[in-house]
Amino acid sequence: MRRLLIRLYPAAWRSRYGDEFEALLEERPLGPFDVADVLLAAIDAHASLRGLGAASHRQRSFTMSLRLGGSAAILGGALILAGFAGSSRDGSDSPFPAGALILAGTAALLIALIGLSSFQARRHPRLIWTAFAIPAIGTVVSCVGLVAMAIVGDRPLVAGLSPWYIWIIGLIATVVGSAAFAVATYHTHALSRPAAGLLAGGSGLLLAVLVVGMSGLSGMAATDALAQALTFAGLLAFSAGWIALGWAAVRLDRPAAATA
Numbered sequence: 378m379r380r381l382l383i384r385l386y387p388a389a390w391r392s393r394y395g396d397e398f399e400a401l402l403e404e405r406p407l408g409p410f411d412v413a414d415v416l417l418a419a420i421d422a423h424a425s426l427r428g429l430g431a432a433s434h435r436q437r438s439f440t441m442s443l444r445l446g447g448s449a450a451i452l453g454g455a456l457i458l459a460g461f462a463g464s465s466r467d468g469s470d471s472p473f474p475a476g477a478l479i480l481a482g483t484a485a486l487l488i489a490l491i492g493l494s495s496f497q498a499r500r501h502p503r504l505i506w507t508a509f510a511i512p513a514i515g516t517v518v519s520c521v522g523l524v525a526m527a528i529v530g531d532r533p534l535v536a537g538l539s540p541w542y543i544w545i546i547g548l549i550a551t552v553v554g555s556a557a558f559a560v561a562t563y564h565t566h567a568l569s570r571p572a573a574g575l576l577a578g579g580s581g582l583l584l585a586v587l588v589v590g591m592s593g594l595s596g597m598a599a600t601d602a603l604a605q606a607l608t609f610a611g612l613l614a615f616s617a618g619w620i621a622l623g624w625a626a627v628r629l630d631r632p633a634a635a636t637a
Contacts, residue, residue, distance in 0.1 A: 379403065382412070385419035443626045446492020449485045450623030456482030458616035476523050476544070480516075483551050486619060487516050490558055493568070493626055508558035515550025522547055549587050552615070556580035559618065569625040576618025582611030 379402045383395055402415075460478030490512060494505045522534075522544030531539050538546075559577035562568050586608045 378412075382415045382419070385416065386422050390422050443492065443629050446489045446494075447623040447626030447629075449492060450489035450619045450626065452623075453482045453485030453489055454616040454619030454623065456485060457619075458482075458612060461612050476526070479548070480519055480523050483512070483516050483519055483548070486551060486555065487512050489619065489623065490554065493562075493622070494558070504557055504561040508554045508561060510554075511557065512551040512554035515547040515554065517547070518550065519544050519547030545587060545590075549584065552580050552584045552587065555615065555619070556584065562622065568622050568629075572618055572621030572625055574618075575614050576622060579611050579614025579616070579618050582607060583615050584611075586611055 379399060382402065383391060383399055386395070386398075456478050460475045460480075460482055463478060464475035487509075490509050494509060522540045522542075525534050525540035526544065529540060531541065534540050534543060556577055559573045559580060562573040563570050563577065586604060590604065590608075
């Protein structure tokens with residue numbers, strides 16, 4: 378992957394900085410944010426390069442966007458909590474606006490995963506990439522399900538699944554990715570471990586409730602009441618965990634994992 382990333386830069390830039398940049402890339406495993414940063418820098422190099430002197434310091438270094446990732450985590454946690462709270466109070470079958478809030482929150486959490494993964498990828502690259510890839514796919518699936526709910530309603534869409542089930546599958550992917558990210562964060566000590574533990578616990582509880590709900594195992598009124606209570610507890614812990622991680626990231630001046 379490193380050689381492919383370097384080849385995205387102009388030939389004149391590679392002839393002067395290619396070896397140095399390759400050595401920089403080999404110093405550590407690449408996270409999702411690192412790859413995105415390199416891709417944007419390559420586009421900028423093609424757009425603005427007029428000579429060999431046009432290479433900027435940004436193109437030869439990584440940017441650690443803790444503030445961006447932290448802000449997205451706070452926003453995503455708040456939007457998802459507001460979306461689910463709104464859907465529980467809205468008796469209509471329309472996925473909007475509560476579903477739109479949940480979808481926006483899911484997209485914000487994807488940005489948070491990208492922004493907060495850059496320094497943690499040094500210790501757990503595979504886990505971080507898993508935590509990024511699963512919710513990335515889930516975001517796309519959720520978007521398809523949400524739009525399909527507005528267009529075709531409850532009619533089967535793919536493999537006999539209704540748009541609602543497709544949407545829930547996307548949400549499950551986001552929750553699984555969040556759990557993987559929480560585990561990685563807890564092990565790296567990069568951010569608040571209590572916040573990571575809260576996110577991991579909330580993700581596990583929310584995942585269990587979603588899976589049981591999809592299987593249609595709830596039937597009695599008492600069971601439904603218990604499921605609602607567990608859903609609220611899991612959702613609250615899930616959202617609070619993301620918000621706490623985001624707040625910890627915003628307050629950091631430098632990655633705590635640099636000393637790990």
